[in-house]
Amino acid sequence: MRRKVIIDGKLECSICHEHKPVGAFYRDRRASNGVKSWCKECYSKYLKNYKNERMIMRVPMFVRRLIKALDMIDKHSHKARENLALVESVLGEKK
Ligand SMILES: [Zn+2]
Secondary structure, eight states: OOOOOOOOTEOOOTTTOOOEEEGEEEOOOOSSSSEEEEEEEHHHHHHHHHHHHHHHHHHHHHHHHHHHHHHHHHHHHHHHHHHOOOOOHHHHHEE
């Protein structure tokens, strides 16, 4: 990836393409110009999305494990089925 040059203490963000002061970028020692190519704003947005995606990915696994655990306790238990329905409804509402 080509690094952008700092002109008049400002740098173009490779995500939002806005020219922002160097202070709006995180420092990156490995980068030739010393800062990351994404501004802090774009970086935090990316991290937020990344976290949300991971949360969504984790939920079905958690549900599957819970279903299995409840199944193991008693396959014919009405209580287990009620609990399962409750969990599913709570997770469904969060979407
Ligand atoms: Zn940006």
